[in-house]
Amino acid sequence: MSLFITAFVVGGLISVVGQLLFDVAKLTPAHTLCLLVVIGSVLDGIGWYEPLIDFAGAGATIPITSFGNSLTHGAMAEAEKHGFVGVLTGMFEVTSSGISAAILFGFIASLLFKAKGKN
């Protein structure tokens, strides 16, 4: 049960940061998204994101910061094996499933549904 609570609180706090960037710092949705990805990437670079995942589970893997974490993670893992070229090949190693899923499910949804406004 406590795992659910930490996941909820940590995931919620990351989302609060996003909401504050949007409402208080007046960043656009695109800027907010990019900044959170960069923050996740930097946090993994200095080795803080993995401990956060160990602590909060899905609370840390579901928000978009996790995508930044995966980019850095893949790049560093491949760099250890293949040197500098690994940075380039590894970047999308871990993230490829997420990107492919976004394209695939986006495609399926566009076949089945049509965007609608408010009514």
Add this chain to the structure above:
Amino acid sequence: MVSKGLLTFPSNPSIAATGVTAGPLEKKSPFSSQFDKIYTDERMHLKTNEQGHAKMIEDASMIALSKIDAVPSKADFFFAGDLVNQMTPSNFSASTLQIPYIGMFSACATSISSLLMAALVTDANLSEITLAGAGSQHNAIERQFRYPVEYGSQKPESSQWTVTAAGIAVVTPNRKKTPVITKGTMGRVIDLGMTDPLNMGAAMAPAAMDTLERHLKGHQASEADYDLIMTGDLGKTGFTIFKELATRKEIVVSEKFQDAGEAFYGGDPKFFSGASGAGCSSAIYFSEVYGKMMTGDYQKVLLIATGSLLSPLSYQQGETIPCIAHAVELMMK
């Protein structure tokens, strides 16, 4: 003759008829009973939002013409615009109507810039029937300027809701018992350095103020002369700023001051700061205001349509938002 953008129309061209079409959501507007046609489908039963957009402008034009028993082939000029890139909905509607056409772009102030052009050609004795107006379709314009609706992006309180509506006026040489166009003021571009595209009202308020001030001074008029002074789509946020600016200029701000954007959805908080879009002012001006002039509730009105002249590219490059406001004075004679 030097006019400095201050226009007078000595022949008093008439707005002989109007046509207003609107989307299904606009049924919620307190003015919806004044609209000529409300579609049951947001794309007007066509394949794309943009096709629906063109259809709305076309239908509003046909409805307006039918009220004076005219057909497009009898019309001399068509001045219209919208907010989609290169104004394709207006272009496609002009292609169907086959009326000599010039696309107008003053963003949401196009309702009045078109009307001023119609008044000019009619006053110059060049036209028997001219169509003027503007429109906007919510989904098409959100995609154009902000995010596609399917992206589901959050909006702040200051943002406005683009209406799905089109309003067209038929301008003819003077006719009895119709509202006439007596004066106008072409706006100047005012840019006070606002950069937030989700707070257009605040950016446009100074432009509306500049045009109001120039109109009153230039035409030796006073706010007391009018039964209604209605801005285009400042919304709650922008209209509050506008009234504050007017008070500072020692203009008496009374109940006569209204904003089409604020009024459009009756202040419903689901629509944030209110309505916007080229169809917002055109729909209210050419239905509610026009109707109340015909019934004699208003004798003399001043309409100041406001537009923000940004593009998605200029905004992405960090440019400020240049704004404009055009004014027209209508009288029941």
